[in-house]
Amino acid sequence: xxxxxxxxxxxxxxxxxxxxxxxxxxxxQTNVPQMEASNIHVLTIIGQIEGHMQxxxxxxxxxxxxxxxxxxxxxxxxxxxxxxxxxNTVGGDVEAGLALAEMVASMSKPTVTLxxxxxxxxxxxxxxxxxxxxxAESATMTIHPVRLTGLVIGVPQSFEYLDKMQDRVVRFVVNxxxxxxxxxxxxxxxKGNLTRDIGTNVIGAEAxxxxxxxxxxxxxxxxxxxxxxxxxxxxxxxxxxxx
Amino acid sequence: MILYTYQSSHTVFPPxxxxxxxxxxxxxxxxxxxxxxxxxxxxxxxxxATDPNMYLNPKYTPGQKFKP
Numbered sequence: 001x002x003x004x005x006x007x008x009x010x011x012x013x014x015x016x017x018x019x020x021x022x023x024x025x026x027x028x029q030t031n032v033p034q035m036e037a038s039n040i041h042v043l044t045i046i047g048q049i050e051g052h053m054q055x056x057x058x059x060x061x062x063x064x065x066x067x068x069x070x071x072x073x074x075x076x077x078x079x080x081x082x083x084x085x086x087x088n089t090v091g092g093d094v095e096a097g098l099a100l101a102e103m104v105a106s107m108s109k110p111t112v113t114l115x116x117x118x119x120x121x122x123x124x125x126x127x128x129x130x131x132x133x134x135x136a137e138s139a140t141m142t143i144h145p146v147r148l149t150g151l152v153i154g155v156p157q158s159f160e161y162l163d164k165m166q167d168r169v170v171r172f173v174v175n176x177x178x179x180x181x182x183x184x185x186x187x188x189x190x191k192g193n194l195t196r197d198i199g200t201n202v203i204g205a206e207a208x209x210x211x212x213x214x215x216x217x218x219x220x221x222x223x224x225x226x227x228x229x230x231x232x233x234x235x236x237x238x239x240x241x242x243x
Numbered sequence: 244m245i246l247y248t249y250q251s252s253h254t255v256f257p258p259x260x261x262x263x264x265x266x267x268x269x270x271x272x273x274x275x276x277x278x279x280x281x282x283x284x285x286x287x288x289x290x291x292a293t294d295p296n297m298y299l300n301p302k303y304t305p306g307q308k309f310k311p
Contacts, residue, residue, distance in 0.1 A: 041293035056258035057266045066275065070293050083293070 039081040040226055041074050043067065044088075045100070049122055051093025062089065064096040071103045081233070082226045085113040085130055091121025094146055094165055098172060101125040105176055110229030114222045115139045115213065125169055127213065128177040132225050134217040137204040141212065143187045144199025178211030269311050273297055278309055285309045 045067070047060025055061050074080050085104065091097070104111055104126065113130035115123070120142040127133055127141065135141070146166040148158065170188070174181045187200040187210065194201060207213040215221065246255065269276045269285065274292025278285035290303045297303060 038295050040295070042295045043293050054263065056262050058262070066291050070274075070291075074293055080293075 037079060039079065039230070040084055040223065041080050041082075042084045042086060043070060043074070044086045045123070045126055046086075046088050048090055049092030049097045049100070049126075051096035053093070061092075064093075064099055067100055068103060071100075071107065075107050075109060080109065081230045082109055083107065083111045084222060084226055085111060085126070087113060087115045087119045087123055087127055088117040089119060089123040089126070091123055091142075094122055094169065097122030097126060098168060101129040101172060101176075104129040105172075110226060110233050112222050112226040112229065114217075114219065115141065115207075116218075118142070122169070124212070125172045125176070128173055131229055132215075133177070133213045134215050134222045134225070135204055135207050135213040136218055137216055139207075140201055140203045141207050142194070142199060142201045143184070144194070144197065145188055173212070177213070180211075183210060184212075269309070271303070276303065276309060285311065 045062050047062060048055060050061040050063045071083075074083050083104075104113075110132075111130040113127050113133045115127050115133070115135040116139055117136070118140050119127040119135070120140070121144060124141055124143060127135070146162055146169060148162060166188075170181060170184055173179065173184055187202070189198050190200050191198055193199065202210060202212065205216050208216055215225075217225075248255065265280055266288070267278050267280055267285065268291075269278055271292075273294055274290060274297060276285075276287055277289040277291065279288050285308065287303060287305045287307050287309050289305060290298060292298070301307075302309075
């Protein structure tokens with residue numbers, strides 16, 4: 001029998017074997033063991049922080065319209081006792097970033113932030129907004145003045161607006177971390193650290209030294225600290241009366 | 244072509260409308276899925292959820308097909 005003669009019979013066989021194959025695949029699927037619901041929720045702030053302008057989809061972005069409802073849900077859900085924020089961001093929209101930072105800072109539940117890789121520009125206020133902050137040893141944070149891309153209409157007005165915007169960022173960071181306003185402005189406006197640009201790039205331990213971040217650490221330390229904060233938070237709460 | 248301009252690349256080459264429409268956000272219990280539309284199917288690009296357990300669910304693994 002030649003190969004060609006066999007051909008017409010093949011389709012039904014394929015169907016049959018396809019069905020068996022599906023069954024084998026289904027049987028072979030591993031089931032992830034069901035874990036208990038986690039009392040810690042995680043929020044990742046990655047890529048660009050997207051504001052009013054929608055960036056093309058090939059950009060990795062954190063959209064505030066996604067994050068804000070998640071923060072509200074985390075605040076409201078009684079099963080969620082703490083929130084871990086993981087940052088690896090290049091910055092982005094100032095207003096969106098500040099909005100997120102304010103939301104995190106005003107949460108009643110303990111929040112721990114962890115900067116991994118980079119927490120640049122508007123990532124800085126978000127990194128300091130938590131109850132406690134960590135930075136990985138190799139992570140960096142670029143502190144530089146606020147600027148605008150695109151066409152600028154009305155230069156003096158724009159400058160004043162930008163200046164005020166920068167003040168808002170500076171004020172937030174100063175209020176939520178141990179750094180002083182002078183120190184932060186020094187870092188922001190210093191020359192020679194970034195080639196042909198003003199600003200400073202602080203790495204891991206340096207950010208802690210400057211008072212921006214509380215501790216150098218990673219995931220383990222961050223979760224441990226969050227659990228400690230959750231326990232403290234529980235103690236402060238008045239115990240429910242059992243009738 | 245070599246461009247020498249003060250304008251940002253976004254202004255010179257604006258993103259195409261189609262780039263935006265091929266992605267869709269789908270609601271799932273406990274979060275959202277960013278999916279790329281591929282004909283009738285959806286392919287998961289990213290899971291947006293705060294529950295870490297959801298990331299262990301093989302149903303929501305990026306790269307997989309998803310039926311809403």
